[in-house]
Amino acid sequence: MTVGIMGNTEATIELDHRHVAHNYAPLPVVAASAEGAWITDVEGRRYLDCLAAYSAVNFGHRNPEVIATAHAQLDAVTLVSRAFHSDRLAPFCAALADLCGKDMVLPMNSGAEAVESGIKVARKWGVDVKGVKTPNIVVAHNNFHGRTTTIISFSDDETARRGFGPYTPGFRSVPFGDADALAPAVDDDTVAVLIEPIQGEAGIIVPPDDYLPRVRALCTERNVLMIADEIQSGLARTGRTFACDHWGVVPDIYLLGKALGGGVLPLSAVVADRDILGVLHPGEHGSTFGGNPLAAAIGSTVVDILRRGEFQRRSTELGAHLHARLNGLKGRGVLAVRGRGLWAGVDIDPAHGTGKQVSLRLAERGVLVKDTHGSTLRFAPPLVITADEIDWAIDRFAEVLGR
Numbered sequence: 001m002t003v004g005i006m007g008n009t010e011a012t013i014e015l016d017h018r019h020v021a022h023n024y025a026p027l028p029v030v031a032a033s034a035e036g037a038w039i040t041d042v043e044g045r046r047y048l049d050c051l052a053a054y055s056a057v058n059f060g061h062r063n064p065e066v067i068a069t070a071h072a073q074l075d076a077v078t079l080v081s082r083a084f085h086s087d088r089l090a091p092f093c094a095a096l097a098d099l100c101g102k103d104m105v106l107p108m109n110s111g112a113e114a115v116e117s118g119i120k121v122a123r124k125w126g127v128d129v130k131g132v133k134t135p136n137i138v139v140a141h142n143n144f145h146g147r148t149t150t151i152i153s154f155s156d157d158e159t160a161r162r163g164f165g166p167y168t169p170g171f172r173s174v175p176f177g178d179a180d181a182l183a184p185a186v187d188d189d190t191v192a193v194l195i196e197p198i199q200g201e202a203g204i205i206v207p208p209d210d211y212l213p214r215v216r217a218l219c220t221e222r223n224v225l226m227i228a229d230e231i232q233s234g235l236a237r238t239g240r241t242f243a244c245d246h247w248g249v250v251p252d253i254y255l256l257g258k259a260l261g262g263g264v265l266p267l268s269a270v271v272a273d274r275d276i277l278g279v280l281h282p283g284e285h286g287s288t289f290g291g292n293p294l295a296a297a298i299g300s301t302v303v304d305i306l307r308r309g310e311f312q313r314r315s316t317e318l319g320a321h322l323h324a325r326l327n328g329l330k331g332r333g334v335l336a337v338r339g340r341g342l343w344a345g346v347d348i349d350p351a352h353g354t355g356k357q358v359s360l361r362l363a364e365r366g367v368l369v370k371d372t373h374g375s376t377l378r379f380a381p382p383l384v385i386t387a388d389e390i391d392w393a394i395d396r397f398a399e400v401l402g403r
């Protein structure tokens with residue numbers, strides 16, 4: 001049966017309930033097609049997407065340049081594994097490394113795989129280069145880096161952890177945004193500090209201005225790798241290519257994903273200099289699909305798009321507009337607004353409903369957002385959204401809060 005042509009929301013959701021594992025609680029919207037910042041459901045209703053697949057669709061649904069690359073590459077070669085070279089992988093890695101100001105790229109698929117790979121690289125660097133026997137990695141409270149067994153081992157989200165142990169050892173967690181708390185957690189066996197420069201799932205938490213520069217300085221001083229998970233915050237979302245750029249900080253390792261695949265397929269990467277990524281030798285790490293020619297071709301187009309800077313500019317300018325409009329709702333159902341660029345975490349006054357209730361009411365009015373942590377809504381539209389569309393979405397939000 002082809003679900004996509006059923007044209008019936010209830011029947012599709014019922015089929016989903018029976019056959020799709022219940023590891024998500026989606027809004028009752030069944031997408032059938034999408035373009036730019038808009039999604040059309042199976043009934044033909046249109047929704048303004050203000051989530052952008054958790055920032056995987058930064059450049060718009062079916063971005064014409066990305067889709068043209070995908071079509072062309074589908075007609076050439078799509079997968080060879082890393083058993084052979086492809087004419088797409090090296091140019092992609094060279095371009096991405098250059099964008100990051102680094103030497104090398106380790107291509108993977110999902111974001112969680114990039115994080116796992118970054119952890120492995122840091123441990124191997126610690127053992128081979130730093131001479132550590134039992135490496136540890138310092139992470140931040142309320143982090144979100146994905147869902148694998150090792151990654152949930154250092155999460156403090158009990159829902160993500162409960163029942164999935166035993167957990168991977170070797171991590172210690174300190175408060176996010178507090179550089180003073182970080183220093184005592186670093187010892188001679190510490191090989192890396194792994195952080196999101198702006199915490200996404202935690203509710204778009206922007207650290208104090210001195211935080212990332214002090215993390216950078218401490219890592220340099222103690223010969224510890226600074227790993228920035230820019231999987232959600234990177235690639236123009238905050239108005240800069242990387243969120244770290246806001247503070248002039250360059251980490252030792254960038255972890256990238258989501259938007260790197262142009263909203264078409266999973267493509268993630270660990271990006272670092274040769275003295276770090278060079279610790280990997282044949283057979284020590286890998287992925288059948290990692291760096292496949294289709295993903296690499298799309299990734300190259302994404303790097304081209306980022307080089308032009310238009311989406312970084314859009315995010316800065318339209319982000320200022322989004323934040324001004326959201327701040328205008330403070331005291332009218334909104335308690336706090338955080339974020340950078342076209343990325344906003346909005347705390348809702350519980351008197352106006354839970355985050356889930358407000359996102360359901362917004363979906364009824366044609367605006368798609370998602371709640372996080374009960375009473376926070378996240379606005380992260382595709383960066384192709386216009387000022388008028390932002391106004392339209394925020395007017396609907398004001399209506400919903402005013403009910």
Ligand SMILES: Cc1ncc(COP(=O)(O)O)c(C=O)c1O
Pocket residue numbers: 054110111112113115144145146147196200201229230231232233257258
């Ligand atoms: C900062 C961060 N790291 C890692 C991940 C995991 O990415 P994926 O869902 O592609 O495994 C996410 C996903 O939301 C994320 O926000």
